[in-house]
Amino acid sequence: MEEKEISKAVISRLPRYYRYLGDLIDAGVERISSNDLSQKMRVTASQIRQDLNNFGGFGQQGYGYNVKYLRTEIGKILGLNQKHNMLIIGVGSLGHALANYSSFEKHGFAVKGLFDVNPALKGASIRGIPICMMEDLEGFLQDHEIEIAALTIPKSQALEVADRLVKCGIKAIWNFTHTDLNLPEDVIVESVHLSDSLMKLSYNITTYKEEHGR
Amino acid sequence: MEEKEISKAVISRLPRYYRYLGDLIDAGVERISSNDLSQKMRVTASQIRQDLNNFGGFGQQGYGYNVKYLRTEIGKILGLNQKHNMLIIGVGSLGHALANYSSFEKHGFAVKGLFDVNPALKGASIRGIPICMMEDLEGFLQDHEIEIAALTIPKSQALEVADRLVKCGIKAIWNFTHTDLNLPEDVIVESVHLSDSLMKLSYNITTYKEEHGR
C-alpha cells in the first residue's frame, strides 16, 4: 500500500471535475483536452493535468481525455460506484429538504431512515422513508447497514447525538449543525456551515462596497 | 486606499473565529490568548495571530485578546454590523428551509421576499414573508433594497434567473444550484454545492476503507 497522500485541495476539486464532465456528456462531447476544459472551468490546464495525475494517467498524448471514461474514473475515486446508506437525524425543514433530495440517489446515496424527537412525527414518512423516534436509533443502526448520518439538529444536541452515532459505529457524519464536532479520528466529518458561507458572502459585499466608494 | 489584498484562505477562516468567540462569550470567558484559542480550534497559534494581523492589532502583549471586543471587530470585518436584505428564489423544500431559518436574522440578514413559478403558492407566506410569482421579480427589486438573492431552483433555470437578477442590479448571489454561475465580475457569487460536499465525504469513506482493509 502506502500510496502518496492526496492533498485536500485536490480532493475538493474532484466533484467539480465530475460535474463538468457530466455536463459535457450531456452536451454530446466525446473527448476534451486539458486546455479546453481549463477554459470552461476557469482553472489552468496545468492544474487539471496535475490533479488527474495524482490518480493515474487517464489521458492520451495528442488526443486528450475521453469524457465518459474520465468521468467514470473520477466517480470511482469518489466512491460513487458504491452504495452508501444514509440516515437523517433531525426532521426540521433542513432535514426535510435533504430527505426530499432524490438526486443524491443517482450517485449511490440512499436515505434509509429519518429520526426526530418530535412524537407528532411518529409513523409519518417522506418519500416512503419512515420517520423514527430517537430512542429507536441504536436498534435501527444494528438492523441496518448505515455508513453516513446527516445531522440537521440544533447545535445544543449535536455533540450528544454525534456521540451516540459514533458508539453505534457510524463511519461518517455530514454535519449541518453550527458547531465543529470533535470526534475520534476514524470518524469522518464533513461539515456544511451555512452561516459561515453567508458570512463570507457578506464579507465580499462589504469589501466591494468599500473599494467602490460604498 | 490600496489595502493589501486579503487571501481567500484567511477570509474563509473568519466565520469560524467568529463562531468560537461567540461560544467563549456564552461560556463567560473574557480574554483568551492565541495559544489557548489555537488548542480549542485545533489550528496553530501562529496562524491565528497572522490571520488577525491582516486587519490590525486586536490583542495586547502579555494579556491576549478581549473576547467580546475581538468578536465585535471580526463581525465588522464580515459586515455583520450592517443590514443585508435577501430574497429566496425557488420555494422548494430547500428554499423553504432557508426561509424558516430565522437565525440568519441575528447576524443582520433579513429575508424580504420569496419567489417561485408555482401558481399554487401565490399569496402564501412563510414566517410572514410573502411568496411572490417570478413575473413580479423585476418590480419587487425596484421597490425594495435587496442585496442578496439565494438561488434554490433547478439547475436548468439557474442561468436564466441569475441573468435576470443581475440585470436588476443584484449585488450577490448565494448559489445552491448544481452549477457554477459565470456572472460579471462585479456580482459576488458564493456557492453551496451540497452534492460536492457529499462526494467529498464519500471519497473519504472510500479511501479510509481501502487503507484499513475494507
Next chain:
DNA sequence: TAGATTGTTAATCGATTAACAATC
C-alpha cells in the same frame, strides 16, 4: 520588575504554474 503574549520578520512547507520531453 518579571512573565506573558502579542505583532512581525524569517524560514519552511506545500500548492500552483510553467516548461518541455515523451508519445499517441
Next chain:
DNA sequence: TAGATTGTTAATCGATTAACAATC
C-alpha cells in the same frame, strides 16, 4: 510523419509555521 497534447519535472508563488524582539 507532423501536430497535438499528455505526463512529469522544475520554477514560482503563496500560505503556514517558527522564532523572537517589542511591549503590555
